[in-house]
Amino acid sequence: MSEEDVYQEAIETWGEDVQVQIAIEEVNELGAELSRHLRGRGNSAAICEEIADVEIMLEQLRHVFGDSPVDTAKDAKLGRLRDRMEADDE
Numbered sequence: 292m293s294e295e296d297v298y299q300e301a302i303e304t305w306g307e308d309v310q311v312q313i314a315i316e317e318v319n320e321l322g323a324e325l326s327r328h329l330r331g332r333g334n335s336a337a338i339c340e341e342i343a344d345v346e347i348m349l350e351q352l353r354h355v356f357g358d359s360p361v362d363t364a365k366d367a368k369l370g371r372l373r374d375r376m377e378a379d380d381e
């Protein structure tokens with residue numbers, strides 16, 4: 292089973308609302324780990340675990356809300372960031 296198939300099957304098995312709820316929880320778990328890091332109690336293995344969790348849930352959110360609109364928004368935002376970086380270099 293491909294990675295894409297796993298994401299789609301997870302959504303079909305548990306439903307969009309459950310997967311959206313889990314995405315919220317995983318984002319919050321990453322936020323908590325990053326906060327511990329900034330307070331000097333960081334655990335980089337735990338941060339990496341949470342990054343992986345969030346990436347997996349972000350992929351599922353793409354299945355729920357649409358890959359193409361996400362790509363379009365990402366391209367625009369990356370373009371603006373690139374412009375800012377290039378302006379800072381001048």
Ligand SMILES: [Mg+2]
Nearest residue numbers: 317320341344
């Ligand atoms: Mg997690």
